[in-house]
Amino acid sequence: MGHYFRPTTIKEALSLASDWPGNYKYFGGGTDLQIYRKQKLLNNEAIIDLSELDDTCSIKADENSMKLGAFVTLDEITTSSDIQTHFPLLAEAAASVATPVIRKTATMGGNLLVNNRCTLYNQSKEWRDAVGSCLREVGNICLVTGGKDKCFSRNVSDTAPALIALNAVVIIHSQDGKKEIPLQDIYARDGIKFHDHLDEDAIVSEIRVPTKPASWWFKKLRLRKTLDFTSLTVAATVDSAGIARVCLNGVSMSPVLIEESLKKLTVETVIKKARKNCKTVDNDLMPLKYRREMINVYLNEWWKSK
Amino acid sequence: MSGPIGKPTPYIDGVQKVTGKAMYTDDYRFPNMLYVGLLRSPHAHAHIKHIDTSAAETYPGVAAVTVGTDLPISFGILPISSDENAMAVEKVRYVGEIVAAVAAETMEAAQKGAEKIIVEYDPVRAFIDPGDSLEVCDPAEQIHSHTKGGKNIHKTAELRFNEPEKALEQSPFKRTESFKFAGVTHAFTEPHSTIAIWNGDETLTVISATQVPHYLHRNLSKVLELPMHRVQVKKPALGGGFGGKSDPFAHEMITAYLSMITKRPVKCTFSREEVFINNHGRHPTTIDMSVGCDQDGIITALDTDTIIDGGAYGSFGVVTSYYNGVLLQGPYKIDKLGFRTRRAYTNKSQCGAMRGHGAVNPRYAMEVILDMLAHDAGIDPCDLREKNFLEENTVTVGQLRITSNGVRDCLQAVREKSDWDKLYGKQPYGRGLGIGCGFYISGSALPIIWNRYPQTVVHAKLDFDGRIVMFSGASDIGQGSDTMLAQIASEELGVPMNYVQLEVADTKTTPVDLGSYSSRVTFMVGNAAKMAAEKLRNEMAKAIAKEKDVSADDIVFRDNKIFTEDGAVDISWEDGVETALAGRGAIVESGYYFSPKMGGDFKGSGAGLSPAYSFGAFISDVTVNPSTGSVKVEKIWAAHDCGKALNPLAVEGQIEGSIHMGLGQAVSEDMRYVNGQIVNANFFDYRIPYSVDTPDMDVTIIESNDSEGPYGAKEAGEGPIHPVLPSIGNAIYDAVGIRMMELPITPDKVLAKIQEKG
């Protein structure tokens, strides 16, 4: 038996969440989580559909700043002329997610909070049972690394690195109230508990980008030009003060940010920092060695482009 | 041609398909229908110690439970390797093999019911790498007890003509290279689906997504121990096959059995993951191939040693084993030729026939080596190929009879269109052109099961209403064979296509056709349909001639009229029908097709025999990014000799579809396994090219007008895939100077080769 709720206010949503402690899941567009449900990776009785919350579906972007409701769809992001004009980095990142029709349902907030993935975890129940369940589910070891007691599942959001590079903050609501924190702080370097600073009932309602960067760069590594989850996403900005924010995703448990004044950086130091901070393991269809090499290639490309 | 033959003709079922009205198997619902839930093995290789079905039997909604021992008779598409059971008996041989099944009132109850079945297993050593299967093993570990020498080799196919190894030794130019090909799968869009209905008259009707109603008919009869006359198989609209629906399947046996024991309609439809598990795709393959040529670029000899990874069961594997060798006999003349193919059983789901069956991987190897030899000998790769093409009306060393052959025209067409002579070897680093040729059978001349019947029979019926109904067992799987039947009747009888209607792919009402495999339908069914329609026309002409006192030979059927050139007869179709049917009623005429006798008298001589062969030459234009290794196929020029394009729209569609499927195998698709378990059983991870990933395509149809094909036609469905892959591989060489010996050619492999080259 299941229940499906469609609250229209954040208050109502939080109240529903408190009615179903530990037994609900929020849906944005639900495009990713529906697959988790079919694969029996999510078994909650209640679905709280947030896609129709009031005041969470607007886009405001100008030459100074950007304010996005969390339940704006990725399609609305990619087609917004204001975003294309002033924050093309985000438009491009959003356009790289999934397929055009999925982007008409998938939300901005949903993509920021997309579940971490692993080749040996995102499988059907029968598949997981046959291979022997992994650490992230009910097993004792990580199957990818062959025994490590740590999970290295990958954060695969393409918009997260873009918005982190844009120095975004998110507005979060929970029973404990409303708070504003830097986007990068909601990610944890843990493949199982991959979110931080988010109470269980937390709802991300808004994303704010304070300033427009002086320059930007974005690239997503994938085999096909559509549908594929990322094998490596790099988003980078440089602000007017010459501070570079380079964010890598798809190669670690959380987005990896390198923030430094260009004056103090060389391409070698960026690569060194990136390689050191990315806990990349063989949990993607592209081989590990290649993904690591491509970190160098992409960072070099960014360096030359700026 | 005065009718639709040779003209671009939209599919007769097109409107049904674009409006969602076309009924595929899963779209059928019957009153009181049950659903099948399957329990699959979590082990790659294990003995079944015990199965406890009691909890499933009492689970709410479950109507019946069945296990392997209920259906102990084995089956398989080839009688010589009938090694499968409906459900595992005694032993499971791959992860995902069906062990037990339930029929229940709802899909959910069926699934949950199946989960209640408890199976105790005793795992034994699993053979995942085909190399391990070639070694002697503990008899207790043997995958099948029938394999010889204590090894897990299913089949060794070997033929040698004129001591190729000697000629290779003496060749001025020689290349010996190793190639590796990942397994790929059909990935048709419609998942497998079957509905079985046990009728009140103690007959069984099975509606199934199958390319081979006839072989399903035979195998159902065998496994269920029901006489053939009590089994009816119907194929409704079918959502793609590519060889992946050309075996009789376990789930079809199970669904039919559950219907027999519950006496209710039962449906089984696979999830996408189950489709991947079912596989039957192209074999993972390793090829060691040697080819030599002389100073002039004339091929001296070819020798190849191939291992194909068959998975746990036989399927078409014996044929695949031979095809990997015998289909190297064209499109080039090679008089000294040898091959050995060993098909290994492994503990993975079985491989079988897939578009271009057995010949795609060796074709890649051959065409890449020819490219290397061309460079070694300092000859343009197109020139080298031209020097070696087989002539028309010739016989190959293994006694394949080549009739029409338009390969020279194919090569010339793409060479000109691509501006090859100006661009090859002369473009900036990172951009390149590559050539690949190919040929393929236009229907296997031998049936799978030896018999004295024709390959196919078509009935043409005419009744008072003026409608022509063509009855054919042929299976339209999207390739357009139904449209072809209507075109032929329309052409022969001079009526608009909407006067022709079809009864197809129903083993009760339609005469036997062996199925949609080996690219046989246009050639064989086309000939039979033409004969049936001609006989019907002649029968009408005879009656009209008698009544009007003219010679039957002078009567013309055209533009919905029946007339003689001198005007002695000038009547409408309807009046002609009235005359022809007077005093006798409906006319039914029968056409058939027998393959001519051909081939050598050595063992294995039957493999690759076909009444005609298609030919092709493709050129690919690629861009390679040397810093990321990514390959973009910009454009493919394709020229294919299909004899005569009965429906150019459909022929183009087959060529374009082949480009897409060949591209997928070349650059992105592969069946990945972890401990024998498919790890990418979904479209996120089994990476088929989408619209944005496919190149520009320029298709040229070459018509060599085969003397035995219907109106000169040969096949177009499988031949066009062969040149695609090597043309891409060879273009990468032209772009960046590296030889890709392993498919799929993913960016990591390209980058590694570029780095290795330095």
Next chain:
Amino acid sequence: MEKVQLNVNGFPQVVLVGSHETILETLRNRLNLTGTKQCCDEGTCGSCTVLMDGKPVLGCLTPTVRCVGKEIVTIEGVSSGDNLHPVQKQLVQNGGMQCGFCTPGVVMTAIPYLKENPDPSIDDIKEGLSGNLCRCTGYKKIIEAVKNAAEELNG
């Protein structure tokens, strides 16, 4: 289970549905609207695309309950065959379908796409249909059909 009122192809009806079931399941299994196809059931192929208030959504990912209060249009609601939409007509005439299984999804993606993009280039159409898996045609004839349909619609 929930009793919901759905508006499908302009016809309101009350249906008992599972709280978590998808509109694809509801359409096929409860309303017998089998023109919408189940191919991958995980959002990767576009075969189950339907319109929700004019916007294309994937039936396999869309909870039925979310469709309450919306207008759902399926392939059956586009045309019964007499008056084919230009996209449908062009797909037939151009050979833009072979097995036809992905075709309803292609139609339901292309129609709203052309509404939003009335004058697309070939590359634009490739992008617009980049969530639709076709294993038969190599896409060329589909793309051409949609291009022709755009021209026809623009008169």
